[in-house]
Amino acid sequence: MTSFGKSPSGFRRHGTSLEPGHMNLGSEHTPIDSFFVCSAGDAPSIDPGAWRLTIDGDATEGTILQLADLESLPQHRVSSWLECAGNGRTLYELVGGHPRSPRASDTPWLLGAMGMADWAGPRLGDVLALAGYQDAAFVGPEGSDLDNPEGHPVRMSIPMDKALDPDTIVAFEMNGEPLTAAHGAPARMLVPGWVGAYSVKWLHRIEVSTRWIPSWRADEYYVRRNPEGDKLGPATAHPVKSSLALPWPATLRPGPQEIRGYARAAGVAIEQVEYRVDDGAWRSARLVGPNDRWTWSPFEFDWTATPGNHLIRTRATDARGQTQPRTIPYNPRTILWNAIIPHPVEISG
Incomplete structure (x- = not known):
């Protein structure tokens, strides 16, 4: 039996590692019982x-x-x-x-x-x-x-x-x-x-x-x-990146929604986060919570969701002026993903 060193309840199990089954990871800190575990073996x-x-x-x-x-x-x-x-x-x-x-x-x-x-x-x-x-x-x-x-x-x-x-x-x-x-x-x-x-x-x-x-x-x-x-x-410092605090894929009800996410960049604050729904224009999201050289920067924006399947994209820019790229070259080790993510969202009901 695998020893994770904590209860695996509420996590997706990946061998000896645990990934939260939700993306509500907190703002100023992630609760310890929701914090991911990445381990090569049992926790000693x-x-x-x-x-x-x-x-x-x-x-x-x-x-x-x-x-x-x-x-x-x-x-x-x-x-x-x-x-x-x-x-x-x-x-x-x-x-x-x-x-x-x-x-x-x-x-x-x-x-x-x-x-x-x-x-x-x-x-x-x-x-x-x-x-x-x-x-x-x-x-x-x-x-x-x-x-x-x-x-x-x-x-x-x-x-x-x-x-x-x-x-x-x-x-x-x-x-x-x-x-x-x-x-x-x-x-x-x-x-x-x-x-x-x-x-x-x-x-x-x-x-x-x-x-x-x-x-x-x-x-x-x-x-x-x-x-x-x-x-x-x-592979050392993380590049600038952002992602939504939503399941993949996400299912939401139609009507007003407050969408949240996390932007981060190593050693520098986040300057702005923009979002785009389907083929619409890029709009500014609100930065909320901590935003320092080592913290992530939570963000949010309001969206009136209409029935159907949608793609929501976000892109972060850090205080050095570096912005998430549209695409990145393939890395055979499949690490350091920071390209803009087209997050699938279904609006039904």
Whole structure:
């Protein structure tokens, strides 16, 4: 029996991962019991009293820390959305017309592999300072989950400038509560704005190195590729994107409707969101709720729905002036979908 670390009720099950069965993911934060789970294996249950964090590598003297050591450091709070690189994976097929991925490891996410939370814990830079480091170029956080396709513990390679960003933390809390097993207890990484794989759960080791830290995830899976499969570099920051808080496909009653959704872009606020119904003109949506460098930006607009089948599109523009593209090239790993989505909506009754 799969151990998700939380009740799977109300979720769509994708192997050892869970996607919310609805898209009402909250505004300022997503309730923990509605937050997606992306795991390569069963969620381990780790005794906080026995937990240890090993810091080692060729750029540090190394140390072994207990939870109390990290709790003694200044605690930092970060409001950040977290999103799997594969969120929207099925849209490569449903919208882009590409074949469904044959790899069992490619979780068939729709649009629910994301959530907003308030995270708390010490800055990663402060944790690394306890071990000391010199000439470090990369850090490699490693999780305790061993049952995964890589054949070794989950690990990613993070450049030192991102590791030392003041909002990159080792998190103990989520929405004001201790982390649960499903979300990485007792401690996990939070690497805001970057694809969720970097926010390694069940953290137990950090390698500090003068060079790139190899792993199957970093070198093969979470990689930007052209349609021919050639590597274009690691998949790191999320591009600007938006999606509706509606089922796929959605069924609504005719008449006045308030349609909601979520826009987001890594490291920058959202400047505007526009929407379009069928072949109509693009119109401005209202930005509501948080809108900061690491948060998503909820939006809403009013629509008088008429009977029939409709397509609603949205496009977000961030404060750098980057706008969602109409289409994107195919990525054989089916990650980082951010093209404009023609969301099907049936009005009946």
